Amino acid sequence: MIIALLNQKGGVGKTTLALHLAGELARDGQRVTLIDADPQGSALDWSQQRVREGHPRAFATVGLARDTLHREAPDLARDADHIVIDGPPRVAGLMRSALLAADLVLIPVQPSPLDGWASAEMLALLAEARIYRPQLAARFVLNRCGARTVIARETAEMLADQDPRLLASTIGQRVVFTDSAQTGRLAREIDDQSPAACEIAALAAEILRLYIGRASS
Template sequence: MIIALLNQKGGVGKTTLALHIAGELASRGNRVTLVDADPQGSSLDWSQQRAREGLPRLFGTIGLARDTLHREAPELARDADHIVIDGPPRVAGLMRSALLAADLVLIPVQPSPLDGWASAEMLALLTEARIYRPQLTARFALNRCGARTVIARETAETLADHDPPMLATAIGQRVVFADAAQAGRLVREIDRQSLAAREIAALTAEIVGLGIGRAVP
């Protein structure tokens, strides 16, 4: 399965989710490659920090911030069970290429009405991509969420009737994610029993449970 985390709005946690989904998939015995399609290279920075700390490699990480991604990703998929794409910012060519490469598009949003409105342009690109990839699946993923706040509940209710739908698992706003990023680690490596680690495990299980994938030629 090729999973692309995409949203033209910055600061929604695409990189954090991409790294943790890749790590959770790898922990289950899968061969995983993370593609850093963001010119800022935050996933590559995380991987390099991990190497400096002498930590074992959990999954492969490559930089591929170019609009030929949709032609190169299937080749990468020959040697991996899953590809996770840490998507680009507001670069239309890169975004379109990532959409065409993906089997599943995850659109991270924070619990704010503004995030929902900001996703309109992203959804227009998704509609365009489905002309060429009608089987392309997409889901919203509620991230950096204070589960008991009114705005989180309202955002979830707004997206519940939306197309694409929202994943049932929400990821909380937790300091441990920032601590892990600085150390080149994943939250499950800091505390496997933490709420953050359990939420990531549940989110990944939900993604796998969608049963999405393609036959690699």
Template sequence: MIVALLNQKGGVGKTTLALHLAGELARQGQRVLLIDADPQGSALDWAERRNREGLPRLFAMIGLARETLHREVPDLTAGVAHVVIDGPPRVTALVRSAILAAERVLIPVQPSPFDAWASAELLRLLDEARGWKPELSARFVLNRCIARTRLLADARHELAGVVPPALAASVGQRVVFARCMRSGRLAFELEPHSAAAHEITAFATELLEVGP
């Protein structure tokens, strides 16, 4: 599976989700490659913090913020079960390349009345890409949610009838995720029995099970 996490709106927790998805797939015994295709290099910064702490590498990672991404990915997948692409925060030629490289696109959105509809340009690009890749699938994923709030309930209601659909699994706004980004660790390492760790497992499991 090659999955790209993309959203033209910044601050939706895209890199946190990408790192945790790669880590969860690796924890399940899969060989995983994470491609940091964001020129800001936040995932690479996380990996450097992990390296400085002397922690074992959970998955392979490279920086590849180039518009030729879709042409280079096939040469990187030998022996790899899953590729996770952390894309840039704006719609650019690099986003188009990430879409062409991917088999699935995840669009992280916060439970805000505006977040899902802020992805209109990205959705247009996805429709365009399906002209060349009809098997390309996409899903919204609710991220940085505050449980049992009206905003979350409203967001679920709004996304119930949209195309592409949203995953049933959602990920909360939790302090442990901020600690993960600062420490080079993942939620299952810092708090293995936490709600955050269980949410990531549910998110990865659904992604593997969901059809086109």
């Protein structure tokens, strides 16, 4: 399975989600490669920080920020059970290439009406990609949610009738994710019983159920 985390809007937490999703999928011996397709290279920086801190590699990480991604990702997929792509903001050529490479597109949005409206550009690119990949699956994922806030509920309601649909799993605004970025560790390595670790596990499980359901249909 090739999962691409994409949104034209920056600052929605794509890299944090990509890293933690890759880490969760890599549990139980699954072979996972994370492709850093963002020219900023934040996922590669995290991987290097992990090495400096003396932690074992959680998954393979490669930099591939070029618009030939859709031709190169399948080669990487032959040696992996799952590929996770950390996509770029506002780089249309790279975004199109990631869309053509993916089996599933996750569109992270924050609990704000502005994030929902800003996804219009992303949805236009998704519709374009589906001309060539009609079976391409996509879902919104609500990220950086405050606990039981009205705005999070309103954003979820606004996205409920959209295509793509909204995943049931949501990810909170957690301090442990900041610690993760600084130390090169994953949330479950810092505290495997933390709300953050549980939310990431639920997200990965929902994605796997979605993928298995589509594969068997």
